[in-house]
Amino acid sequence: MTNNKFIKIMLNSNNEFRLDNVTMSILGMSFQNVNVKIDTGCPYSTIPIQRLNMSASQVGPYKRNDANKLVSDIRHHMDNGYTIKQAIQKELKSSFKLSYGIESGGRKHRQINLLNTQDIMDASEISFKHKAINIDFDGIDIPDREIYINYDRTGNILIGMDILKDWNIHIGTIDIGETIFLACPRDQINDGYLRELENTFHIASNINALIVRQ
């Protein structure tokens, strides 16, 4: 952890910006210094929970709980006069999201019956929204926020644009050829960050600090 109140990451040999120092509490547990991938192409930050060394059998009850709640909520909306499509739309993004791998063939992907708990349990493409608290990115406190949890996948923990949109972000290649990601939450812009912006990209002087600090 640095005393700097900004994030500076060098592109690694796999062309990734990775941060090895993220802490957050989810599902009633605190996860310390987790390795995440910064993904500006990802709309919603998602944690494939098995990446945190929780076993597939262990996360099953968590997923079943979320699936049961989703079915119950959709049915509740239908009881209140919504069509099934409207009921699903009300829950979409507010409590779950669907994301498909490239192999699913885009629009030809399998339809999940969201009124059937077992069908949801069998679907790896569904992620559920949960509150993450006590979030710390390399020493920078981030306000509590909702984040998606996927119970089936085992890939990278992705920090996406839902979080990064609230940051001042710069990516560029510096004189020695390294590609750098330099960022700071917009509401935490500080002199150290502006200095680093100038030292790294020589652009801080072109940025009106008053605007950046908004």
Place this chain on the structure above:
Amino acid sequence: MSNINSLRCMLGQKVKKSQFKDVFDIRIIITDAQKTADGDTEGILSFVGTELNSESEKLFKPGASICPIYNEKEYVDGDIMYDE
């Protein structure tokens, strides 16, 4: 996987996350994990294994402070990637 036995000998000991940066394809769980001033994480080495099991599952209880470690060799080497 020759080093897994030596890692298991450390179970129950206080460790830092940085000690395991070059350990690949082994599931490691540090409990009672806390950040140190230098940005590392310190805690008790509570699980070491090639597969997760009932012993690892017991560690994830409400209020637990966990530092999970899993360095996937093929991924780190760039031999595989995830579609994301």
